[in-house]
Amino acid sequence: MASFTIEKRQLKNGELRYKATIFVKKQGRIIHRESKTFRKKDLARTYGRNRVSELENEGVLKDKPVPLGVLLDKYMADRDLWDKTGRTKRYVIQMLRDCDIATINSDQLRTSDLIEHCRNRRAAGAKPATIYHDIAYLRSVMKKAKPVFNINANYTIFDEAVPVLVDMDLIGKSQKRTRRPTENEIDRLKEGLKKRQESRPNGHTRIPYLDILDFSILTCMRIGEVCKLRWEDLNEEQKTIVVRDRKDPRKKEGNHMIVPLLGESYDIVARQPKRNALIFPYNAKSVTAGFQRVRNSLGIEDLRYHDLRREGASRLFEMGYSIEEVAQVTGHRNLNILWQVYTQLFPHKLHAKFNEETAHS
Template structure:
């Protein structure tokens, strides 16, 4: 039995798109699924009704290939895949669905198509590292086409295309940041954030920006981790807190980690009001936005909130903590990343080694 549904999606630009999804079930199982996106809801409904009638009349014909857009739709509709996809990857995949490359057939994808897509993204302002994510995630979806949906897909094209895209500098890995705020910049930021807090002394969403900034440095936590901390996960006797679902590229959930509250971070927690289940019950985006506004007003250039995490790790190294001990605070599984931070701080220590 064939049926269709229409889903409304909102693009980053605010425009609406309407995706018609047609499915055919047999004995309670889906044996065919296809979808197409339109700018108008009426067109999506017309397509759905037409395809339902065609499938009811002619039956399901085996499909050897589909458009990349249809393959992306299948990926998003496959709960076991989509529900285990990270937020950043989801955003990129949804963006790809609305790119010109989505019209290319899965078995006809060529290196020239990928080059064209990368050039279009570059002209729209995307950098090589951002475009690299497009290619990596598209490759990941294409790899699943045959085993999951029995769809023919030219997955091998990426073996040829990626080195060429790198040579053309259309894609590339992100540059490692080494930016640390100076002591003067941190003092100015605190002063500016205190002034910002004074504007809403009695507001219900008054954010303790200075406390959160200091806490972020002392604990090396991401702002999302800070704003997700729960009172129930605080161990006052051991001065530790459980960070739930800590970011790990190899595992999306269940990465709970017990983190020691060093320096004055425990005292910062203790002076927060316990009127919520969260210690810092604020929207992480609002905290970042306030930081960015003050930073821009002060004319502090090229400083991101995430740089505070590196600042915290650097301070721990400067206090004499080992790489393994710092990793216990930062949550890094790959110690090579912390090794790079360490060697940039102390290259002069190589002179202390006895080469004799």
């Protein structure tokens, strides 16, 4: 059943606009949605009535193009697709729904349209690596238009457009991040986190920031992985733990991995109270937020919690572990990515290694 609504909006200059949104429901679920904005309410109402009549007489569009915004709506409404879509991709698709490019028909998208979209995003402050996600995820949605929704979409336009966008520096891959905290920064962070940890009033959850910080570096785990570790997955005899659903671009779920708890990391786990099925039963966002507040208060710039993962991997390399051994800790399947992205060695530490080797020779 098709229906429509009229929404009045006021622009910054005081002018009014009327947005007609058409819905088609089946068994109480929206299966189709589209919208168009007009200067006058009567025009919006007339469009809504006519469009509803068309949809009820002809049925929901099949094998025909639709505005990209409609296609994006369909993608978001399909649970089999949306439920398996990652957080970043969801954010980008929802953002694209509100961009000018969403008004273009799915079979009429041109390279010039993509150039205009990228320029608009750049003018709004987005970097080439960020805009690259717009193009990649829009292409992904358009490739599913025909097989999933019976909607024509010329996704092959991206074969022509992407090289042009790269040449124009409108899109690009993210730069390799090399930030590692210095020893002084880590000492200051620990002192600040200790004060934050001890300042929590009685009755409030006290997050063991110091233990989690040290554990994150020693194990090279993402904070989301740390906060999902379970007691039942701990092997006390072998000092290992199962990290469930570890991030893998080729496998979204079931990527469980046995990870060694090196050095003090096992002792950190052992001293946690067993009040929950989780070893660290805390919200990962809360842990990160506490870290960020302390970092900002100390004036430490350009340091992210995820940089601790690089710090841990780099320390293992500096200790002499092979790339294959480090991968057992970090969980990387692609050793090239591990070496290029998660390694940043401190050159001055090579002196100590050289002196040690010389002493043993």
